[in-house]
Amino acid sequence: MIEHIDRMLRDLLVARVDGLSAKAQVRFEPPDDNWRTFVGNLSGLALNVYLVELRENRHLRTNERARTQLAGIALSYLAPRRVDLHYLITAWSPATPNQAVEPTVDEHALLYRAAAVLLTAEPLAPAEIYGPGKLPAGFPSQLVDATLPTAVLPADGFPKYAEFWGTMGGRQPWRPGIHLTVTVPVALGAEELGPLVTTQTIQTTAIGHTEAASTDALIRIGGTVLSADGIPIPGAWVRVETPAGDPIHTTHTTPQGHFLVDRLPAGRYRCRARVTGLGERIREFDVPGPAGGYDVTFD
Incomplete structure (x- = not known):
């Protein structure tokens, strides 16, 4: 499930953010020294979309059940649980700073454009992002017609931001980032109730x-x-x-x-x-x- 959300975010950002044209410019690995090395070999700006946390969304929890039948057997389904995927999105330039080049300004501009795209697309709807009949092969059926609750730049931010950068190793400077939350269903199995x-x-x-x-x-x-x-x-x-x-x-x-x-x-x-x-x-x-x-x- 999560890998399909990752790919959808990448496809959305590459398609709609000016300055991004290749999937290599949007990746999901930790923004550590290895990532810095990767960015240095790119010919353009990049976005790091890192999944930092998963939390159950208890506001959307319900104990309701749905019933259906299959081959004369009654089945009961517990309503799906909901999980919040917390992403931190940061912008990166391969350029080296000097008196004539200030790559941080380009990073800030890219971050703004990415935020604008995500705010415009909120809440995320796969059918709208890909277009009718254009969903990738193997896309989960429960997401095909879904509208996924999404929060872009929440007012309280990400509470462990300083701690996050402290785990990236080396002397990673604090970077501005977009806190993005996407809520996805976790489908639970059916319980067989017996014949109708x-x-x-x-x-x-x-x-x-x-x-x-x-x-x-x-x-x-x-x-x-x-x-x-x-x-x-x-x-x-x-x-x-x-x-x-x-x-x-x-x-x-x-x-x-x-x-x-x-x-x-x-x-x-x-x-x-x-x-x-x-x-x-x-x-x-x-x-x-x-x-x-x-x-x-x-x-």
Whole structure:
């Protein structure tokens, strides 16, 4: 995941920042003596985009779950966690200072142009950065249509800036930098809940003073509204009726096309489903059914 964010940042900066034309001018290694040597061999300015820290974004944490189905199995997904990627971006010139050349001024100008590009692109949206249908091969599916929360130049800065430069070795001078934070999802695995509910029976007993007076079975049924090619239809209107057409329960299908109806006594029923653009379908079934299937198909 992070490597795709790195490449996206490089592609954005190289494409939109004046003075950058080659990917070698935007790199991600530590800004230490080795980096200085690398920059000295370049023919132009460079940006160092260094990932200094990862932190969970707890403001965006949620315990919500989403459900879907695959091959008749119900799956539950915990909402993705969010991680803040903290980058420090510094500008570098290969020129040697002398009375006629002041490379720091060029570095400051490059840093300003980079900040302007990042502020304009905030929040980062991969589909907008690359253009429709131009995402790189292997780009994560969860980022394709995402809009990534982004913070450019936060007011409180990077709290460990002095400590950061103290770890770069040698006599690294303090440099101005852009503090950039990009928030990315961390997708968690699916939990298998088991087969979709089709029939569930609840026994209820009315108790008299000395002995049971009666025992009734109330049944929950579950089904799916399907298109002609077997694709579940979300948001379909569903009503369970008596064979004579008297309404008993009305609901809508979930985003996975599933519906549930509670507290039905055993007997014969009719299920009526409506879908915009497809019309209406009706089927009758017994509860509990011999095969436990209550699906409605628009064929």
